[in-house]
Amino acid sequence: MWDEENFPEYIPRGERVSYTEPITANATVRFGMNESDVVGLGSEPFLILTASADKVLSKKSKVEVGAEVFFSTFLQEYIRYRSIAFPEESITGDEDWKRAGAYLGYEMRFNRVAAFVNLGYYFYYPYDFEGRVYNRLGLKRYFGESQKIYGLVNVRAHAAKAEALEFGVGYRF
Numbered sequence: 084m085w086d087e088e089n090f091p092e093y094i095p096r097g098e099r100v101s102y103t104e105p106i107t108a109n110a111t112v113r114f115g116m117n118e119s120d121v122v123g124l125g126s127e128p129f130l131i132l133t134a135s136a137d138k139v140l141s142k143k144s145k146v147e148v149g150a151e152v153f154f155s156t157f158l159q160e161y162i163r164y165r166s167i168a169f170p171e172e173s174i175t176g177d178e179d180w181k182r183a184g185a186y187l188g189y190e191m192r193f194n195r196v197a198a199f200v201n202l203g204y205y206f207y208y209p210y211d212f213e214g215r216v217y218n219r220l221g222l223k224r225y226f227g228e229s230q231k232i233y234g235l236v237n238v239r240a241h242a243a244k245a246e247a248l249e250f251g252v253g254y255r256f
Contacts, residue, residue, distance in 0.1 A: 104139040109149070111135070111235070111253035117246065119161040127157035129247060137190070137255075147188035147201075154181055155247075162210055183207035184217065195230065197223040199237070213241035221249070231255045 113131040118124060135149025159180040166176030186203030201219040208215055221237020235251045 102139070102141055106136050106138050108256040109133075109135045109137060109147070109253055110256070111251050113235075113237075113249040113251035115247055115249050117155060117157045119157050119164075121161065121164055124157070124160050124164060127155070127160060129153070129155040129157065131249065131251075133253075135188075143192050145190050145192070147190060147199075148186070149188070149201075150183070150185045151203075152181065152183050153205075156180070158182075158210065158212060161212070179209040181207070181209075186217075186219075188219075190223070195225045197225070199223055199235075213244060213246060217241050217246070219249075 111131075111133040113133065115129060116126045117129045118126045131151055131153050133149050133151040135147050137145050137147040139145045162174065162178050162180055163176045165172060166174040182205050184203045184205040184207075186201045188199055188201035190197045190199040199219070199221055203217045203219070205215045205217070217239055218241075219237045219239050221235055223233050223235040225231075225233045231254060233253050233255065235249075235253065237249050237251075238245050239247045239249055
């Protein structure tokens with residue numbers, strides 16, 4: 084029931100404080116095991132080196148832009164296999180298996196844990212495998228008092244086809 088006598092007094096909001104932080108650089112190393120769609124080629128390790136910059140928009144969100152280099156040795160074995168198994172495709176087997184890409188990302192933070200999504204494009208792509216556009220969906224965990232070191236786990240995919248489960252560590256400068 085409505086109680087007029089015990090109704091709380093109006094409490095005005097305080098001055099609105101804008102949350103600002105400068106653009107920050109990041110370095111991340113991602114790694115894991117990967118295999119191609121060909122049965123019997125086996126799993127191969129991969130390494131991804133990433134340099135990025137992020138801008139904090141609020142206490143809970145930030146945007147990120149970055150560039151990365153992919154060293155996926157499964158792709159080297161896949162190219163060699165295709166050159167032998169399908170000579171009509173004019174694959175020599177000497178094609179470069181490394182890739183480089185750039186991405187845009189968004190991160191939503193919940194205390195020390197963050198969920199992130201990235202959309203990327205391979206700008207160096209000497210061998211066609213699954214397409215030039217890739218995406219990531221993952222979780223990040225910040226460590227330490229300054230929260231400059233983080234660990235992450237994510238799935239990198241091309242449209243709806245997953246290529247790799249990536250584990251990584253990074254540093255926020």
